[in-house]
Amino acid sequence: MAFVMVKCCFDSEIPLPDFVESVIQKCTDPGSFRPRYKRLVDNIFPVNPQDGLVKNNMEKLTFYSLSSPEKLDRIGEYLFQRASRDINRRRNGFVVIAMEAMDQLLVACHAQTLNLFVESFLKMIQKLLESSDPQLQILATQSFVRFANIEEDTPSYHRRYDFFVSKFSSMCHNDNSNIDLRDKIRMAGINGLQGVVRKTVSDDLVENIWEPVHMDKIVPSLLYNMQNSR
Structure with a gap:
């Protein structure tokens, strides 16, 4: 019997039982060897980005994250890696989907390991803010x-927001020739600064947002927009 089974694997003229074909297919499929969390992440992306996030697969990823919170940091890092590649390839539709997925996971998963996920989340935000696409910058600000x-249940002792203060302040001074887009970017910058202040004030363990190094950027940015809104 064993000889027949081995012969079947090499002789295409001999029909294989269904279960054998299934085993061979799984063993020869590279995706079968990928970690489960990667397969779950990959499945939330549609073939066409215009179709949006695959909701039922997103529910599976969320359930897995809640059941295995120790995987949150790997899920976050993998989403960040995928989004980074898509940004470089200018496949912004997939970037939007990745950001939406991270938003949903951030809200759904409250665990001690959430702090590790937040690091990937903030890396994603920074990556989008550094892009030259204003729409991605606005999207990133909304997520922030x-x-x-x-x-957060777990305090962060080392997290810093210097980049976000500088970037959001810069957005407040945007001078895009498209007035409507310029106003949207400036408003996003203001909202971003408000978010930074809210986040840092609520956590005594992070840097002091009232230090001159931050206020020297925040206050002029807000005053600039107050003056130009008249």
Whole structure:
């Protein structure tokens, strides 16, 4: 019997039982050897980004994250890696989906390991803010503001917001020739600064947002927009 089974694997003329074909297919499929969390993440992306996040697969990823919170940091890092590649390839539709997925996971998963996920989340925000696409910058700011409203169970001793203060302040002074887009970017910058202040004030363990190094950027940015709104 064993000889027949081995012969079957090499002789295409001999029909294989269904279960044998299934085993061979799984063993020869590279995706079968990928970690489960990666397969779950990959499955939330549609073939066409215009179709949006695959909701039923997102529910599976969320359930897995809640059941295995120790995997949150790996899930976050993998989402960040995928989004980074898509940004470089200018596949912004997939970037939007990745950001939406991270937003949902951030809200759904309250665990001690959430702090590790937040690091990947903030890396994603920074990556989008550094892009030259204004729409991605606005999207990133919206996600940051939602994050700022979340109370974390585990304090962060080393997290810093210097980049976000500088970037949001810069957005407040945007001079895009498209007035409508310029106003949206400036408003996003203001909302981002409000988010930074809210997040840092609510946590005594992070840097002091009232230090001159931050206030020298925040106050002029807000005054600039107050003056130009008249």
